[in-house]
Amino acid sequence: MSRIRVRKPGAPxxxxxxxxxxxPNESGQVxxxxxxxxxxxxLVLGVLIIANAWGVIDAKEAASEAARExxxxxxxxxxxxxxxxxxxxxxxxxxxxxxxxxxxxxxxVRRTEGAFVxxxxxxxxxxxxxxxxxxxxxxxxxxxxxxxxxxSETVDPYRSAVPGPGAAVCTPASx
Numbered sequence: 001m002s003r004i005r006v007r008k009p010g011a012p013x014x015x016x017x018x019x020x021x022x023x024p025n026e027s028g029q030v031x032x033x034x035x036x037x038x039x040x041x042x043l044v045l046g047v048l049i050i051a052n053a054w055g056v057i058d059a060k061e062a063a064s065e066a067a068r069e070x071x072x073x074x075x076x077x078x079x080x081x082x083x084x085x086x087x088x089x090x091x092x093x094x095x096x097x098x099x100x101x102x103x104x105x106x107x108x109v110r111r112t113e114g115a116f117v118x119x120x121x122x123x124x125x126x127x128x129x130x131x132x133x134x135x136x137x138x139x140x141x142x143x144x145x146x147x148x149x150x151x152s153e154t155v156d157p158y159r160s161a162v163p164g165p166g167a168a169v170c171t172p173a174s175x
Contacts, residue, residue: 048133051133052132052133055130055131056130056145056147058100058101059102059128059130059145059147060128060147060149061100062096062097062100062101062102062128062147063097063126063127063128063147063148063149064126064149064151065096065100066092066093066094066096066097066100066107066109066126066128066149067093067124067125067126067149067150067151068151069089069092069093069095069096070089070090070092070093070096070109070111070124070126070151071089071122071123071124071151071152071153072092072151072153073085073088073089073092073093074086074088074089074111074114074116074122074124074153074155075122075153075154075155075156076156076159077089077116081116082115082116085116086111086116089109089111089124090109093107093109093124093126094107094109097126097128102128106128106129106130107126107127107128107129108126108127108128108129109124109125109126110124110125111123111124111125112124112125112150113152114152114155116155116162117155117162118155118156118157118159118162119154119155119157120154120155121152121153121154121155122152122153122154122155123150123151123152124150124151125148125149125150126148126149126150127146127147127148128146128147128148129144129145129146130144130145130146130147131143131144132144132145
């Protein structure tokens with residue numbers, strides 16, 4: 001059992017400094033300097049994560065615009081065959097992605113639906129490869145994300161040089 005000592009009123013404090021001695025103070029000490037280094041580390045990691053996320057958002061926007069251009073180009077192509085219209089649409093998508101800063105090497109364009117016939121609903125899908133920022137202390141098997149977007153357009157019913165009977169009346173697809 002331990003004893004608790006209680007100081008009597010008026011008794012000298014044993015922990016107090018003696019008269020004439022100087023108690024050491026803490027002036028000149030920099031508290032929290034390690035927090036600056038830790039804060040910089042967190043800032044750098046945060047910037048890398050946000051930059052990577054922004055790259056994915058930017059690629060998704062570029063894929064959306066490229067798919068829209070491909071579908072519109074196909075639907076309004078001034079050509080006589082579906083193969084020519086498809087080639088123009090693919091080139092339009094690649095040009096759009098390149099204008100937005102994405103190399104055509106990582107861009108995939110494909111027609112998922114439709115034909116070069118009046119009132120046909122044509123859909124193009126564009127996929128852009130987004131490289132991942134690698135950090136040495138974070139292990140991951142992911143080397144790239146794919147941002148994918150699609151867009152649909154109806155081939156103009158009043159166009160000339162498009163296969164099919166004269167000017168067609170497009171009817172909406174029933175559910």
